[in-house]
Amino acid sequence: MAWVILIVSGILEAVWATALGLSEGFTRLWPTVIFGVSLALSMGGLAWAMREISTGTAYGVWVGIGASLTVAWAMLTGAESFSVVKLLLILGLVACVVGLKLVGHE
Incomplete structure (x- = not known):
């Protein structure tokens, strides 16, 4: 359950980062x-997840999810230019997040 909460919290990080920009x-x-x-x-969920996850x-997972989704959303909406290099870098971030999940067992 902690991982589900952490993923939702990462998604909410992208929401608040986007809303912060839109708040002018x-x-x-x-x-x-x-x-x-x-x-x-987002912060509450991160804190709750950290009771079970180091x-x-x-x-790292929270930031990776939030950063990836924030940039991806900005590119999809046209707020940021799209490039293959940016897409590959986002995919690299996602791969690192998955890697942290896979090796995160103590």
Whole structure:
């Protein structure tokens, strides 16, 4: 269950990072609200998952999921340019996240 919570928390990291950019310095209400709620849920889930998953592994997976999804979403929506190199780098990040999951057993 800790891994499911961690993955959802990583997804929520991408949500709050995207909402932070859309909030325009906290001047837009709904992106700011989405930022605050998703940030609290993401951090809470990370903290909960870290009760069973080591800090380094949990944090690395959380950041990897959040960063990958944030960049992928930005490219899909046109907020960031697409390139094959960026796609390969995102896939590399995902591979590293999977690797941490596979070797994360103590």
